[in-house]
Amino acid sequence: MDMNQYLEVFIEESKEHLQNVNDQLLELEKKPDDISIVNEIFRSAHTLKGMSATMGYEDLANLTHKMENVLDAIRNNKIKVTSEILDVVFLSVDDLEAMVLSISTGGDGKRDVSNVVDLLQKIEKGESIQTKSSQKPVKNVESFVDLSNETFDQFQIAVFEQSNEQGFHNYKIKVTLREDCLLKAARAYMVFEILEQIGEIVKTFPSSQEIEEEKFDHDFTVFLASKEDASDISARINKVSEINSVEVEEFNIAQYNESKNEQELINQVEVTTQVTETVSVSNSVKPTTIEKTEENNEKSQAKSVGNKTIRVNIERLDILMNLFEELVIDRGRLEQISKDLNNSELVETVERMSRISGDLQNIILNMRMVPVDTVFNRFPRMVRQLAKDLGKKIELDIVGAETELDRTVIDEIGDPLVHLIRNALDHGVELPEVRKAAGKDETGHVTLRAYHSGNHVFIEIQDDGAGINKEKVIKKAISRGVITEQSASLMTDKQIFDLIFASGLSTADKISDVSGRGVGLDVVKNTIESLGGSVSIDSELGKGSLFLVQLPLTLSIISVMLVEIEKEKFAIPLSSIIETAIVKKSEILNAHNQKVIDFRGRVVPLIFLKDIFDVPSRSGEDNLYSVIIVRKGDKLAGLVVDSFIGQQEIVLKSLGDYLQTVFAISGATILGDGQVALIIDCNALIK
Amino acid sequence: MTELFEKEEKVIVFQLSDEEYAIPVSKVRSIEKLQHITRVPRTANFVKGVVNLRGLVTPIIDLRTRLNIEEVEYNESTRVIIVTHRDYEVGLIVDAANDVIDINLSNVEPPPDVVGVVEVEYIDGVVKLDKRLLIILNLDKALKYDKK
Missing domain, CATH: 3.30.70.1110 (Histidine kinase CheA-like, P2 response regulator-binding domain)
Known part of the structure; x- marks a missing residue:
């Protein structure tokens, strides 16, 4: 039987099951006695095993099987859940993920997992022998070790x-x-x-x-x-x-x-x-476990009801979106025609159609929205591991994981968030001893919060760690030549904090594996800005820091300023525009072969889009220039165009795979008259 | 010669200058009339720009420029052949697209050293059909994006 047609479904579902296993394992670590969680993990692992065996991925099936054995033992109360055991299970989940990844990239899903298999078998074996030893006469009990893993190094x-x-x-x-x-x-x-x-x-x-x-x-x-x-x-x-x-x-x-x-x-x-003791303990424990199980069942039931979904390929949604956009363009024409004809029945029908297509547009845009949870769900694992590696105690709280963002934003936001969280863990939260000495709870708290506000989604990363040492930042920035001593004294707190986004600036005293090489936060800032968002910092020394990331709800529809250069139309994203101005020719100054203007006390270089884009020129020089002041970070530039058309919401489209990178053009859009207008990438124009 | 030409193959025949060219019908998505092209600055000279093709922004190549044939004004018969190649769609501007015919694989001959004015590297072979000579275009090479 040809399995290829099922491959996609297999990969998708495997990922889902692995994610579920991951989530539940974390849950289990918090509530090691809750057998219902183990059951849940077991179910996912079992399905995964079955699927991979059917698809012929023996390695995957084998490893899952070994993991399942351990889970089974836990389920049957043969092994107690300990942090060490969970570590091994997490390791094997990592391997499983790597295998699935290999399959999804066209590999054979093979991987050397002998190490993990060994560990799993050890756990499992310790178990099988344990049953034997409990049958042994209990003569040694007095003198030796009881309880699980009571071994000494x-x-x-x-x-x-x-x-x-x-x-x-x-x-x-x-x-x-x-x-x-x-x-x-x-x-x-x-x-x-x-x-x-x-x-x-x-x-x-x-x-x-x-x-x-x-x-x-x-x-x-x-x-x-x-x-x-x-x-x-x-x-x-x-x-x-x-x-x-x-x-x-x-x-x-x-x-x-x-x-x-x-x-x-x-x-x-x-x-x-002591048999009696165990009995009494287990007696007292039992009722609570049962309650928990019930509670959990209810939860999972509620979940399954709420999650009635079908899986739709994102490409199909894109096609739907494309078709709809065409409809919008035709709608525009119809509206024009009905206005010209002035037939009340026609006008009424067209108006009705416009309303309905407006609703339709909302629904289609909504369909492309995915909860941020799809990005957030990998963080608990990451934090757990990192905290262990760093020798810190850190709890991650996630709030608002159900907040929705456009798929395109979701795909891009993962890496910057990973970076910010690593940063909070490494530089923010202090070591337990330090925290204790500072009179804080030994366990640091990092909160990841997402929420909607207006046309934006906000994501906050807050820690209750050391906060940012302003003096240190200023000192470093001066020594790196980012700012001068005079300008430092004039800076506001916010501006000082923003300095840590400047490249080559790290306030960590020593470089760790995790972060601190000074490349990073500037990349984070750039990525977020390229998404049309922004990031800012608030911090109080000794109390902690807050990184606030602001993102547009969707990338597929953005607000732009349409401009005309000769007969060609271009769109400039509003997010990078500061303001527009009309400048007289006499106001233009020359500085080092560069035309500049004095804009509210700042020297702003002018960029003549006509030259940059080689627009065939027909008309002669004008006495007045239309200038759009744009910014990239702190830098400003004035884009010279022929005329402003106006502000408009447009649908962002790529130029296609054939024209991959075109200088200073970030994409295209289709205007109401069906023509294509190019979107200018201001970041590329400002160096 | 590509494997696409197996025994009987339907091809779209189009005209460039005085020559007739062919590309397999399986590669062609549609044939369009010329519409407004938005110029994309700072691209290769044969890339004329992009058009709105039913909501999809599609790049357009002038095949004459690409094949180093002298450029002419576009007219009523000018057509854009939208081809799907690898994973992208590209429109090819041709003088005219007139025919769909079946050609026989066995009739395809390797390209002669000199075929009209077109450089041999863009050609897979030639087919003689009655009195017509069809040049089979190598899409892979013709579409290769090298900035000039």
Whole structure:
């Protein structure tokens, strides 16, 4: 059977499923106990496996299968969800994405995934052996490791051995908090405080980070090296309120090593020590999980109802749009004819048609709108990974992901946003210690917010980090020669912040992998401006920064100023026009072979479009020049034209693939009389 | 010779100067009358500009200029042949488009060293049909966009 016809659908759906897996994994990390999320991931993975096997992508199917095995084990409560396991699953999702990408670009979807497969198998195997070990007589339980992944690295083992030699006792302390305990992390922290006074904490389960994030049920285990004796430690811990029970037992590292050898095959072990306790815990946990599941089901149901959609190729929408535009042109003619004939019935019908086609235009434009979520949805993953790499604690909040933007804008906005977010993570949010010292919450918050306002969409990237150090920016800008010391003193805060968009300026003290090379923010600014948008910064030192990106709702329809040069019509986007002026010939000055004018105290160079565009000239020189003052960033230029026609909303069209890059022309549009007018790219004219 | 000419092939015959040229009908989208062309500045000399083709902005090439044939004024019989090549559409200005005929692959001969005034590189071959000589145009080369 020829599969090619299904390939497109396959790729689209695979991407969707992978995205879903990604989203749900992040969700799972927040709620590791929620089995319904695992089920959701499992379903997506399973569908993906089935599809890729049918399409003959064995590697894809294989890896998905391995991942599925792990998920299945989680689902059946055989493995506990930990950050490490999720990392591996995320890794495999990355690989899957790469495979799908390879397929979509015409590749065979093959990829060396032995590494990830190994890890997945390890997780899974640890599992299968675990079932065996739980059947074993529980003779070792007293002395060794319980809980999953309770293994020590070489360093920790060395610490244990050393402390033994120096007369310290090694203890394994299991603390169970009361079930109604509200501030679990705080209680755990208090316990740690006490333990640190009397000894050294070697390791905790779950990890101290997870404990701080309250990612544990009601109990945690601490390995402590101390000179105090067991009963004393227990008494001290019990002073902390809301503690249910404390078990302190001597931990023998020699025995651990022995048992570890025994365990060599077993990578991760999970043995429940006290059956009664587990029962009580699981009893108390169960009702809440069920509630959660129900809640989630409702949510997913609501989602599926709201998402009744059909998939339409964007090309078809483009064709529809083209056809409609032709209709608009004919409508214009009809309106003219009916006016000339002045037949009331005809006028009425044409008016009616105009109204309907107006509505139709709105609907067609709306169809091309996509929620920004399609761009935003990859950020949580990115932030998670980056925060890990940077050793920071960062939470990303996304607000207004349902805000809609034209497809063409969506396609372009991804990279600049990635850049701004990386910037916020790297330079904005400080390291946990620094934050703590500054009296802030250790976890930094980055908020990504999108909303409509007027004819624009705003996207904000806000962090509660260090903010921008104005002095530093000014110093750097002066040393790079971007500004002079005199001009610096005259600058407003906004202007100073805008300096960081200047190329070659980075205020980060050291360059990291993530950002700080000083190329970047200027690219971001250029990209956003080329989309007809703008970006501005607000910042308060020590409190954080806010990057505000303003974008036009759609790129397919823009406002332009139509101008005439001889018999040719050109369109200049309103977004780059400052104002128009009529200038007398005598007002034009010469500076270095460049004609300039004095415009409101600024020297503005003139660009004669007639020369630039080699317009065949017929009429002689005029005494008055029509000038359009345009800007690119801070730079101004005056475009000299023959006459202004007026302002108009136009439909932006490309010149086609054949004429790929034409100097200073960004596209074309079709005017009411059916002729094509070229759109001038002011950015290319100003150097 | 392109693979397109398999046994029997329908071709569109058009006129340039005194010669008759042919391109496979499968490549032709439509034949249009000349309409207002918007000049695009700073492009190759054979690119005359763009037109509005049912809402699509389509570039137009003057085939005479392209093939180094002397330019003439456009007149009533001047036609624009819209061809789809690779992934783009281009309009070709020709003196006239008069015929659709079937040609037989076996009749196609390699281009002689000198065919009229057109440089050989733009030609795939020639076909003799009764008393007519059709020059089969190599679209790939004729449309190649090199700035002159």
